[in-house]
Amino acid sequence: MTAPPDDCLARNEWICGEYLSTRRQIIVDAVLQHLELTAVSILIALVIAVPLAVVARRWALAAGPVLALTTILYTIPSLAMFSLLLPVYGLSASLVVAGLVLYSLTLLVRNILAGLRAVPEDTRQAARGMGYGPIRLLLTVELPLALPAAMAGLRIATVSAVSLVTVGAIVGFGGLGNLIYTGMNTYFKAQVLTASVLCVVIAVLADLLLLGVQRILTPWTRAARS
Amino acid sequence: MNTISDAWQWLTDSAHWAGDDGIWHRLTQHLVLTVVCLILSCLIALPVALVLGHLGKGGALAVNISNVGRAVPTFAVLVLLLLTPIGRWSEGPTVVALVLFAVPPLLTNAYVGMRGVDRSVVQAARGMGMTGRQMLWRVELPLAMPLVLSGVRIAAVQLVATATIAALAGGGGLGRIITAGFNLASTPQVVAGAVLVAVFALIVEGLFEIGERLAPGGARGRGRTG
Numbered sequence: 535m536t537a538p539p540d541d542c543l544a545r546n547e548w549i550c551g552e553y554l555s556t557r558r559q560i561i562v563d564a565v566l567q568h569l570e571l572t573a574v575s576i577l578i579a580l581v582i583a584v585p586l587a588v589v590a591r592r593w594a595l596a597a598g599p600v601l602a603l604t605t606i607l608y609t610i611p612s613l614a615m616f617s618l619l620l621p622v623y624g625l626s627a628s629l630v631v632a633g634l635v636l637y638s639l640t641l642l643v644r645n646i647l648a649g650l651r652a653v654p655e656d657t658r659q660a661a662r663g664m665g666y667g668p669i670r671l672l673l674t675v676e677l678p679l680a681l682p683a684a685m686a687g688l689r690i691a692t693v694s695a696v697s698l699v700t701v702g703a704i705v706g707f708g709g710l711g712n713l714i715y716t717g718m719n720t721y722f723k724a725q726v727l728t729a730s731v732l733c734v735v736i737a738v739l740a741d742l743l744l745l746g747v748q749r750i751l752t753p754w755t756r757a758a759r760s
Numbered sequence: 761m762n763t764i765s766d767a768w769q770w771l772t773d774s775a776h777w778a779g780d781d782g783i784w785h786r787l788t789q790h791l792v793l794t795v796v797c798l799i800l801s802c803l804i805a806l807p808v809a810l811v812l813g814h815l816g817k818g819g820a821l822a823v824n825i826s827n828v829g830r831a832v833p834t835f836a837v838l839v840l841l842l843l844t845p846i847g848r849w850s851e852g853p854t855v856v857a858l859v860l861f862a863v864p865p866l867l868t869n870a871y872v873g874m875r876g877v878d879r880s881v882v883q884a885a886r887g888m889g890m891t892g893r894q895m896l897w898r899v900e901l902p903l904a905m906p907l908v909l910s911g912v913r914i915a916a917v918q919l920v921a922t923a924t925i926a927a928l929a930g931g932g933g934l935g936r937i938i939t940a941g942f943n944l945a946s947t948p949q950v951v952a953g954a955v956l957v958a959v960f961a962l963i964v965e966g967l968f969e970i971g972e973r974l975a976p977g978g979a980r981g982r983g984r985t986g
Contacts, residue, residue: 611921617954697833730836737831
């Protein structure tokens with residue numbers, strides 16, 4: 535019988551190079567699952583949020599119910615949200631995605647609506663005077679002008695989603711949250727710290743990426759400032 | 761639809777309301793935890809925000825703390841704390857994690873509210889010979905009150921939601937009913953617990969809403985940030 539290796543894994547240290555090298559595949563898989571869940575949720579939420587915001591902008595009557603509904607959804611705690619969707623989706627990745635979509639809706643709808651409402655009436659009338667129909671007005675004037683506010687909402691929604699994915703660990707689809715969950719039960723310090731740090735790194739990188747996209751998409755905001 | 765009637769049956773069974781694992785006990789734990797953490801985080805965040813807002817410094821700090829707070833998963837912080845010496849004190853990790861998450865919205869809202877006070881009003885107050893302290897208490901704070909209170913409201917609702925996640929790490933509170941349901945593979949209990957948590961969160965949000973409506977003019981919400 536050989537003596538157990540005396541490395542940082544055996545000593546259960548917080549920071550451990552051995553952990554990174556021996557569990558590389560597990561970590562990579564968790565990161566990929568984390569990214570996938572976040573990206574899919576945010577994309578679906580965007581697809582739903584834009585029409586909702588446009589409808590709320592066009593018909594004032596719709597604005598109240600749309601905002602109230604999304605706010606109520608946001609109030610429901612994440613653990614409860616995932617659990618309430620359990621009978622519908624079962625223990626699946628769709629469950630986590632559905633929960634995250636419902637969460638992101640509030641932030642996205644609110645910000646896109648605020649952006650659309652901030653489009654000056656003069657601008658809209660000028661476009662109409664130039665013969666723009668309602669669809670062309672929306673696509674080429676209103677939505678681009680709403681972009682800065684919408685992107686601000688998108689950044690907050692994405693960062694929140696990255697951190698909320700971890701709660702998905704309760705149904706086994708939590709990306710890095712799974713590592714934190716199992717690490718908690720086995721008091722595996724290196725795993726918990728590594729996964730937590732990676733979560734924050736992903737959130738910060740996603741935020742910077744979106745900031746870059748925003749700068750590319752809205753060159754006029756930079757021109758105006760300088 | 762079976763799950764819903766099963767969940768209803770679980771909820772109406774009086775055996776599930778009594779005892780140490782009963783709903784009443786969990787609800788009390790949840791409430792005490794939320795209130796204690798709300799008071800603690802107000803005591804930490806509000807004085808700092810009011811002083812910084814009065815001096816007009818540290819805006820970037822407030823915003824950054826708020827953004828970083830969003831990027832760090834609550835669940836990760838809870839588990840990290842659980843594995844440190846604080847974890848030996850039963851509710852310690854939960855209280856620390858909850859306070860950490862309630863501070864950013866409180867800090868940002870109070871700071872933004874203080875800075876949002878009309879500069880000409882502040883100058884008028886100075887012209888009348890008010891000292892800095894008088895200006896803070898009699899002019900700036902009353903005018904900033906709506907935003908300060910909406911920060912308290914956001915923090916309170918966030919606390920109710922986050923206290924649920926504490927159950928994942930073995931803490932008390934309503935989330936415990938959900939995690940116990942998962943461990944028993946009892947979907948009705950999971951759904952029943954989720955309904956309880958969601959209703960509780962909505963009631964807290966609703967109470968703040970009513971409070972804001974009933975409050976005298978000055979304290980009425982104008983909007984919120986963060």
